[in-house]
Amino acid sequence: MMPPAKPLTCGARIRVEPRLIPAPGPGTPGGLLRSSVQCRTAAHGHGPHWGVLRDTAWTGGRPGWPTWTSWTGRPAGLLSVHVLPFCPHTPACSLAADHPGVCSPLLDPALSTDPGRTVEIDQALKTLTAHAQGSGGGTDEAAQAAHDAALLTWDELRARPRILDALPEGDLATVHRLIGRSGSVPVLDEAGVRTFLREVTEVTRLWGPGPRDGRRLTHGQAAEFWLGVLTGLPPDWQAAALSGRYEQILPPPGSPQRPSLAEGPGCVPFHGVLQYARRQTAAGHHPPSPVPHHEHGGYREEDRTLGADLATRLAALPYGWRADAVRRIAYGTTPLDALSEAAQAVNALRHHGIRLAWNRT
Incomplete structure (x- = not known):
């Protein structure tokens, strides 16, 4: 029985x-x-x-x-x-x-099923859209909407344990980060609010119509792959990749050595840099030597120092949060911002009663 x-x-x-x-x-x-x-x-x-x-x-x-x-x-x-x-x-x-x-x-x-929860989530997303367009209410209204968008989405996942229990670590870290960062949404610029909206909307699609087995957030699996590429690089290439100085690391546009994922200046995706760094590592080549700090336009010593520090900070995060950070960098967030906001989100989660098991596996 x-x-x-x-x-x-x-x-x-x-x-x-x-x-x-x-x-x-x-x-x-x-x-x-x-x-x-x-x-x-x-x-x-x-x-x-x-x-x-x-x-x-x-x-x-x-x-x-x-x-x-x-x-x-x-x-x-x-x-x-x-x-x-x-x-x-x-x-x-x-x-x-x-x-x-x-x-x-x-x-x-x-959690118990609440048919009104998804209605409140949709309304919160509409309110934040109006806020991003400058046609919404004040800061208090935006704060309530950001709270509802992130926290009620988390609650809806908890009311659907089959979906929540199947989420890979990287996707779960994304959900947790959105909760931790929800308090800062009212003071973000339009681009920041729209990014928050896009990510919350992606999470809500996990329980949308269609087959649910194996559902992932957009580029979640690719982020895990590129995280493996990044952590498999030597320390000097990890520092170069996380420095954010992509044009200073790659050969100039038109060079046969430039990766196909980075066709032109100002259009260098993070995974294009990783693609190039992996190929250079296999050939036994190192990143460019840093130039003196007073020389503008090159890969400087302070860039290498920053990249090395960010590599250390990335390695200190749990695996899922590392994958989420790489996913955000691939979307265009700077490595510094991605890792700084991850640390802020982890601290803010305590105010929502969420405890994380900090391991390094």
Whole structure:
């Protein structure tokens, strides 16, 4: 006999506006204030939602008095803050005392189905499109839309575990990066907002019509291939490729040595540089020797130093985040920006309760 199915997690979500949240009272732990709070109890059709507002797990493990919050709907800010002990009935339960529904060990971590979630995602994308065109509302409206676009897309994936569990590490890192960077969207320029829109839209196609087996984000598999090429290069070529000084590394346009993927000046894709570097490595050739820093237009010592530093930073990321960084560089983001934004996104994920297993495999 099959065991009874576990209840799904509610998963209702609300964006937190820090200016509306009271400071922790005397004797209560501060903890990390969440940017977004999600109902962690069993799916329910009525009554208030309950989620962790301040995450004290980042400040010393399982706390005695977590801060919870309850709300009955949206918009953001309609929060009632409660300081409650953990549930005493089940030792491993991570919910608050007197929580509704079953204890957390008896919950399915997959989220309940919400037909309105995809509607809210579509509306958020429309709002951000208007914001990018300069015809939308203010910063607060853009902040809410960016939150909904990224976080609700993540929630929809969690409500579809067959899709989420099949995502390769690089594609999952892309989703996590979009969550981590969602808070900065309102201050991006039009190109930055459009890039965010394009990437979120790509993720939403994972659950669109058509066969779902083996679905990938655009160029995800190619990024893994080119990451393998990059990391297989000697250190000097890795530094040259990540320096961003592509025209200073490649032969001039028209040269038979120039890779076919880089036909003209200003049109050098990252994988064209990697193609050239791999061929040069096989022939036993090294990158051009750096020129003095005061000489403009060449591959300079500071370029090589920057590239070597970026190679070290790339190697420190988990595999999926390395693949995502290469995917972004191939799309035209500079290596410096791709790696800097990856680090910022990883730090910001903590404010959404997402912990990453940092390994180097």
